[in-house]
Amino acid sequence: MKTKLATLSLSLLVAIFAACTSQNPSTVSSQQPDTTATGTPDRHTATSPPPTLTSTKPATPAVDDQQDTPTPELLTxxxxxxxxxxxxxYPRHHLAVDEQIAYTNQSGEPISDLLLIIEPARYPGVFQLNSLSWSDGQPILDYTRxxxxxxIPLVEPLPPGEELGISLSYDLNLPSPSPSYYGRPVPFGYSSRQTNLVDWYPFIPPYVPGEGWVAHRAGPFGEHLVYEVADFEVKIQLSDSNPNLVIAACAPAEIANDVYRYQFKGARNFSWSVSDQYILSTTTVASVAVLSYYFPVNTVAGEAVLQTTAEALELYNDLFGPYPRKTLTVVEADFLDGMEYDGLYFLSKGFYNLYSGGPADYLTAIAAHETAHQWWYSAIGNDQALEPWLDEALSTYSERLFYENLHPQGLDWWWTYRIYYYEPRGWVDGSIYNPEGYRAYRDAVYLNGALFxxxxxxxxxxxxxxxxxYAYSQGYYRRIASGDDFFALLEDYSQTDISPLLDKYFQMR
Ligand SMILES: [Zn+2]
Known part of the structure; x- marks a missing residue:
């Protein structure tokens, strides 16, 4: 009973706060290294041997520079x-950026203005626009912020399939947000030991015919951005001469003359992180290089994250379809919770610090969750603000599949402490703007979503x-799926009457 109470207390601790993962570890200034974990979770049902682990002080990730798998279809x-x-x-927390956007109207109807989403501009004093021009160099003066x-209003509407180019130059004076228990996790900015660059550049959101730009306001919790897939060419230079600085990015780098070059095709976004303290462990699974960057005090947990991510990737490859990239990067983060991006996810130091060893642990569950987002978020997009269940319920349920298939001895723990402990209820199809707060949102969308x-x-x-x-994953690959799409496709695979479930879990169906 004592053990159970201790576990319940821990569950309470990690349950209260907000994020992508719906779990938040207790992270405030907790720096104790975990000395009890073994970092070698069992693998019961997998058919292939566990990935080989290597631990090194990171230099350049040893991955090839091949292009990502070409798009099979769809986008014409x-x-x-x-x-x-x-x-x-790095030491001055400053980023100078030149950006060119060649925007193609994929919406199917003429577009009369151009909308840029500039997430850094939501933080006071962070974003400074130096210049904005058309691709021919003509300055753009007629814009509103x-x-x-x-x-940017367009003199003539941009027809479907046509392209328009703009150039920007800007500076970012990076913020250093304090971890907050009451708001969404903030990966953007710097801490004393890392700088995280996510949603750091202006980008153009999807445009829905008849409705317009998909640009939602930020909520107090949950994610609000919706991404159209795009091609990224990124060059990064570090002005600091610190030889220990390491870039952890969502794609493999080519390095020449101290310039890091990246190509990231058909991606939702481009994210990276820099630190002079990272340890890197790598493994390869299904031709994908998995890279785990962590701080030296968390070696055991950092290896466990690598192992879990590799195992989950291999399993989800089978269940949902091939992971389309050459690398998947995990970065230990100085902010709360976990957060997914295309080709990269962050996982809070709190999970590392609390890691107890073995699969029945939030570090393992959340790593499996974040890995699943490479399908439910990256490969198959959705409106994260209005239909968050499409990525969060599916990623939470993917944790269940991870335990069921690879670590069945942890499955009871998962049901008990990840799901039933919270007595989940609420409409699965709620938005991130749940007026009852984060807990109600999490219980409904993530947990009740998994029960659905x-x-x-x-x-x-x-x-x-x-x-x-599998068909949903492949059919909506690189597109943005809706709940209507989900249920329409389901009818092709089952004629069973699911209306009792819709009545039970969905408000709008
Ligand atoms: Zn999530």
Missing amino acids: VKLTQYDLSATLN DLGLLR LEDLRNLIGDKPFFEFL
Whole structure:
């Protein structure tokens, strides 16, 4: 009973706060190294041997520079192209950026203005625009700015399939946000030992015919951005001569003359992190290099994260379809919770510090969750603000699949402490703007969402369920799926009447 109470207390500790992962470890200034963990979770049902682990002081990730897997289909027009050239002054927390955007109207209807989302501009004093011009060099003077939005009216509407180029130059004086228990996790900015660059450049959101730009306001919790896939060419230079600085990025680098060059094709975004303290462990699974960057005090947990990510990637490859990239990067973060980006995810130091060894641990569950976002968020996009269940319920349920298939001895723990402990309820199809607060949002979207998927699987049967999941993943690859898309495709795989489940879990269906 004592053990159980201790576990419950821990669960309470980690349950209260906000994020992508719906779990938040107790992280405030907790720096104790974990000396009890073994970092070698068992693997019961996998058919291939565990990945080989190597631990090194990071230099350049040893991965090839091949292009990502080409798009198989779907997108008939050229993707929007972002060319970013950034110089980071690490000790001064300053980034200077030149950016060219070659925007292609993929919406199917003429567009009468251009909208840039500038997330850094939501932070006071962070974003300084130096110049804005058309691709021919003509300055753009007729624009309006409102916090994180910049709108440029077009003299003539941009027809479908046509391209338009703009150039920007700007400086970022990076913020150093304090961890907050009451708001969304903030990966953007610097701490004493790392700088995280996420949503750091102006980008153009999806445009929905008849509705316009998909640009939602930030909420107090949850994620609000929606991304159209694009091609990224990124050049990074470090102005500081510190030889220990390491860049952890969402794609492999080519380095020449101290310039780091990246190509990231068909991606939702481009994210990176820099530190002079990272340890890097790598492994390869299914031709994908998995890279785990962590701080020296968390070696055991850093290796466990690598192992979990590699195992989950291999499993989800089978269940949802091939992971389309050459690398997947995990970065230990000085902010709360976990947060997914395309080709990279952050995981809070709190999970590392609290890691107890073995799979029945939040570090493992959340690493499996964040890895699943490479499908439910990156490969298959959705409106994170209005239909967050499409990525969060599916990623939470993917944790269940991870335990079920690879670590069944942890499955009871997962159901008990990840799901049932919170007595989840609420409409699965709620938005991030839940007026009842984070806990109600998390319980409904993540946890009740996972229960819905479990009930759905039990109702229609394993075979149709997994065939549908695979088809959904492949059918909406690099697109943005909606709840309507989800249920319309489901009808192709099961004729079972699911209306009792819809009545139970969904407000709008
Ligand atoms: Zn999540």
